[in-house]
Amino acid sequence: MIDSSMSDNKPRLVVLISGSGSNLQSFIDACAEGTLNAQVAAVISNRAYVKGLDRAAAANIPNIAIDHRAFDSREEFDQNLGELIDSFAPDLVVLAGFMRILTPDFVNRFLGKLINIHPSLLPAYPGLHTHQRAIDAGDSEAGATVHFVTPELDGGPSVLQARVPLLANDTADSLAQRVLSFEHSIYPKVAQWFCEGRLAMVNGQAYLDGKALPEQGIIFSENSEQ
16 A cells, blocks of 8 residues: 555656556556655546556555546547546656557647557557567567657657567467566656656657667666666
């Protein structure tokens, strides 16, 4: 459980989910352990009764479901979602399995403080079914990429990328499970860089410690920059 009295001065995160919230849990755990010096101010889901909301409730984090089907348009939903997010005054907005394509107006509202994790080695395989696409292409490796969000789908500048060997007997499910364990390591790490003021997006490019990052971002290893 997060003690809000001890975290009032820490950077505030709002996490958006649509399902089980395993990446959300990695943020909750990292905050509790102190490896992420931040507080999860709220968890918002576009689907009710998902496990991720239960995870937030168990950690005493405000958790809200806002059903996109209740709105007449994507734009109307995104406007209401943006206002809800703003009510928690976040320093960083984290997409953690949020299965909605966001409108340019929404993205631009939070530009530079909106991050996502995508289960491929971007710029390869934006969109869905990434693991199967890597298998079908005969790739030697797959992985996940943490990136800033821009209006282009999965097109924002990459920050940190974990690479996983693709095995001969891999299925999309087995590959997804191996990649997911790396997601839980790299995503809170990027958030910590941001909260420390080390990471920023400037003119559409990611910078860490004032240095522009390459197209694929930093390649994760146990010795990745701390």
